Amino acid sequence: MIGSNRPAISVRGLRKSFGPLVVLDGIDLDVAEGTVFALLGPNGAGKTTTVQVLSTLLSADAGQIRVGGRDVAREADAVRHAIGVTGQFSAVDGLLTGMENLRLMADLWHLGRADGRRRIDQLLERFDLVDAAKKPVSTYSGGMRRRLDLAMTLVGEPRIIFLDEPTAGLDPRSRRVMWQLIRDLVARGVTIFLTTQYLEEADELARRIAVLDHGRIVAEGTPEELKRLVPGGHIRLEFGDHDTLDRADRTLPGSVRDDETLSLQVPSDGGVRALRSLLADLDRASIDVHGLSVRTPDLDDVFLSLTGSHDTDKAVPR
């Protein structure tokens, strides 16, 4: 699966407004088969709306959208056969038990009785829900609900899965469990379209990340490419006395000195090569370094610098 060129999802010029509110303002993206794609954005950016359009819940106002090679507007049922969706808001039947919820999915995917039972047992096992299987979902904790939600999505073994903020509200341990489940899915060749507000999550899981803000993609690329977009990476050197600091400052032009802490900040991408050549320069000038730390820009920097102010819970009115 990996290495196939056919995109699992391709979007061109997607637009969507709710009345006068422009929520998606011309979105283009491609997701390669068997990879994780993360759509990153602050509250109200339009992430859920994007997922709803791609998963046939909402119709777009304009744009070419293909999922699994099929057009979401004209071949909605074919798309629905290929996808699984775990939305931002719990999509389980609270009045039924976990087992009954899974059974419901197995019936709707028209699995035979034996197949269905086998699949359900596997999923209960894998999602650590065996003990709770016979209890009503209304008694589940948030994390259990979330796991059941994903388990229900997997009953039909969809090739393309949409996860809208899959770890929102989970504790760090449950979040890691969810990440591992997602990695397992990708290892089986499933394509995952994920939205999140957590940069760490996108960095952990995604092959490619798009940053959505005010209904537009403001940046797209691999996590590394995105990090390179923002300045702010540097190497910090500490010295024993003023004299050494002076010599280092002369040796490394363009750096910023701080006399109080006897330290120097050298702009750098923080890569190993840059570090090695910096150390070589210092060696050649026989400069003794007491301490060294590397600060690479993380996605937080990218996020903050790309999406600007964060109190935007609304899209741009036309």
Place this chain on the structure above:
Amino acid sequence: MTRSHVLGDSATMLRRSLLHMRRYPSLTLFVAGIPIVVLLLFVYVFGGTLGAGLGEVAGGRAEYLSYVVPGILLVTVAGAAQGTAITVAMDMTEGIIARFRTMAISRAAVLTGHVIGAVIQTMLAVVVVSIVALAIGFRPTTSPVAWLAAFALLGLTAVALSCLSVALGMMTKSVETASNLPMPLMLLPFLGSGFVPTRTMPDALRLFANNQPFTPIIETLRGLLDGSPIAGSGVLAIAWCLGISLVGFLLALRLYERLPER
């Protein structure tokens, strides 16, 4: 989407509705409770007086009981419709409905499941109310075939009102509105020949009472239970039921497709 899948998916959705019902039987009990209270009220409080005014045959409480039972059975069906609208309105706010809409499921299946589940719930209530009516002395004078026909007509009415109330349930944004919208349905048997003959009503009201859908249904039921003449009411009753079912179901289907996203 093959036809067998439409049927299979509908059966799956029906199973879901029945599970809900079994787990939360209070609504079913409530649905049967109201008409029983109305029945007892009308027979024991008003029955003596109303029975005397029935006309042709001078009567009392016993005559009134046999006059009012068809109306009470319709109140039962109408009351159940109100319960259905509430159930559906609540269900549509559940996230699982959004999940269904991202799956390759026949669109009609979710609605069919609700309609058939509602009909079963309604007919259970009809049976309970009938038993109470029999217990307090109601005796249909016709043949068992006619009783079956009466039951079938109630079933058809239940289909019609269930379709309508599923649509009403989908139309509303809140559960409160859902419980109020079908209110007029409960009143219709009173504004027809359900509790008193229409001929005593003022002209305008009588005109309405004689031409509203519940009147031919009540008249047909009455005929099937006490042998009074049915005449054209039978055909009219069936036509109304089929018409309401069709309009209700198509409306519900349309609303389902345009459901808000969350």
